[in-house]
Amino acid sequence: MLIQNIQYMTVTDDGKWMVEEGDILIKDNKIDSIGNVECDEKVEKLDGKGMLALPGLVNGHQHTPMSLLRCYSDDVTLMTWLNKKMLPLEMKMNDEDRYYGALLSMAEMIKSGTTSYADMYIGIDTIGEAAVESGIRAVIARGLIAMDSDYEGRLKEAGDVVDRWHGKGNGRITTMIAPHSPYMCPPDFLKAAVRLSTEKNVPLHIHLAETKDEEKMIQERYGLRPVEYLRQAGVFDRHVLLAHGVHFSDEDYETLKNVQGGIIHNPVSNAKLGCGISDVKRLMETGVKVGLGTDGPASASSLDLFLEMKAASWFQKLKYEEAAVLSAHDVLTMATQNGADILGIGSEVGSLTVGKKADILLMDMNKLHLTPSHEPANLLVYSATGQDVDTVIIDGKIVMRGRELKTIDEEKVMANAKERTKELLQRL
Numbered sequence: 001m002l003i004q005n006i007q008y009m010t011v012t013d014d015g016k017w018m019v020e021e022g023d024i025l026i027k028d029n030k031i032d033s034i035g036n037v038e039c040d041e042k043v044e045k046l047d048g049k050g051m052l053a054l055p056g057l058v059n060g061h062q063h064t065p066m067s068l069l070r071c072y073s074d075d076v077t078l079m080t081w082l083n084k085k086m087l088p089l090e091m092k093m094n095d096e097d098r099y100y101g102a103l104l105s106m107a108e109m110i111k112s113g114t115t116s117y118a119d120m121y122i123g124i125d126t127i128g129e130a131a132v133e134s135g136i137r138a139v140i141a142r143g144l145i146a147m148d149s150d151y152e153g154r155l156k157e158a159g160d161v162v163d164r165w166h167g168k169g170n171g172r173i174t175t176m177i178a179p180h181s182p183y184m185c186p187p188d189f190l191k192a193a194v195r196l197s198t199e200k201n202v203p204l205h206i207h208l209a210e211t212k213d214e215e216k217m218i219q220e221r222y223g224l225r226p227v228e229y230l231r232q233a234g235v236f237d238r239h240v241l242l243a244h245g246v247h248f249s250d251e252d253y254e255t256l257k258n259v260q261g262g263i264i265h266n267p268v269s270n271a272k273l274g275c276g277i278s279d280v281k282r283l284m285e286t287g288v289k290v291g292l293g294t295d296g297p298a299s300a301s302s303l304d305l306f307l308e309m310k311a312a313s314w315f316q317k318l319k320y321e322e323a324a325v326l327s328a329h330d331v332l333t334m335a336t337q338n339g340a341d342i343l344g345i346g347s348e349v350g351s352l353t354v355g356k357k358a359d360i361l362l363m364d365m366n367k368l369h370l371t372p373s374h375e376p377a378n379l380l381v382y383s384a385t386g387q388d389v390d391t392v393i394i395d396g397k398i399v400m401r402g403r404e405l406k407t408i409d410e411e412k413v414m415a416n417a418k419e420r421t422k423e424l425l426q427r428l
């Protein structure tokens with residue numbers, strides 16, 4: 001496929017995003033050449049006039065089936081929301097609920113420009129099936145919570161997910177091991193999860209330092225800070241995706257200095273649940289890689305990473321009372337290459353680079369709110385929304401064109417999601 005006459009975003013060595021113009025040739029599932037492209041007449045052509053191409057966005061932390069619980073409970077603290085509202089309903093969910101919830105989330109993500117994402121949930125097979133069907137790139141993991149003493153059974157399930165799904169969907173699906181959080185995983189369970197990630201040779205995915213309540217619980221139970229608790233369990237000996245990272249001490253930043261992987265910042269979810277504002281500026285200065293995520297739809301309420309990019313930049317500027325903090329250029333890198341690196345797929349996606357997989361967005365720039373274009377990176381972060389995404393290509397395949405999804409029947413998914421939710425609530 002040849003995308004002709006297109007403006008596209010590339011990144012300079014000093015991290016600045018700039019616009020170039022030319023063609024993009026995609027062969028099989030990869031970017032074959034960019035710029036002045038010579039190619040066969042017979043190649044399928046796609047007119048890019050008036051569009052701006054950028055790498056697909058990476059949503060680094062998600063719980064896709066929770067779209068069924070969107071706006072079911074808001075304006076409460078995280079622990080109330082989780083223990084009193086989410087978990088009781090999640091325990092009643094069946095595979096069909098999770099499948100349609102996941103597909104609904106995937107449709108919303110693709111429509112707003114997300115091409116890769118990381119999921120932590122239970123009943124992961126249905127999520128894998130939805131990911132293969134939708135065409136999205138997914139890093140899936142069975143969330144591990146110590147609800148009872150059947151640690152072995154749950155760890156086996158997590159390992160089986162890796163064996164069954166890693167590399168599926170033409171390599172679009174990869175896997176992780178996901179102990180939920182310091183407060184949901186006692187020491188032996190957490191250590192076993194770390195061992196499993198070593199045995200299976202896949203990264204870890206865990207919530208960390210999301211609230212002050214978490215700090216208090218870990219202090220009371222183990223006399224440690226959450227970061228130190230994870231360090232002692234061996235979590236930082238592995239590549240790890242750390243979701244949230246809001247509450248850190250000076251010592252914590254020291255410990256995190258050499259972390260392999262990084263932090264996925266979820267500003268909207270953190271704001272809505274009243275958790276606090278992660279110190280992204282300090283994390284970046286410490287040398288910790290920071291990506292961007294929404295968290296599940298039941299806390300973020302929206303899966304639009306363009307909204308998340310705005311929130312990330314705004315909140316840091318407010319926190320520091322300084323406009324220069326966390327520029328649009330930094331935020332775009334967080335939502336693309338940094339996220340891809342933290343998901344362990346950074347050599348394959350995250351930038352428009354020859355040889356990488358063709359995960360590409362075409363933004364329709366012919367819009368009132370995107371006119372004129374002084375500085376495209378700023379326009380994308382501060383003015384654009386997910387609604388401005390016209391075309392989405394994942395793994396070299398068009399999954400949305402002219403805002404029409406090619407792999408998912410939107411009406412059917414919405415009808416099924418409503419039906420599943422109605423039945424789920426009756427099971428309570």
Ligand SMILES: CSC[C@H]1O[C@@H](n2cnc3c(O)ncnc32)[C@H](O)[C@@H]1O
Pocket residue numbers: 063078082086087090120121122142143144145180181207210269295296299
């Ligand atoms: C065991 S599957 C994942 C589990 O995580 C819960 N969850 C969703 N969002 C958050 C969050 O922000 N902090 C902690 N836990 C969260 C979800 O309800 C599932 O039960």
Ligand SMILES: [Zn+2]
Pocket residue numbers: 061062063207243295296
């Ligand atoms: Zn989460």
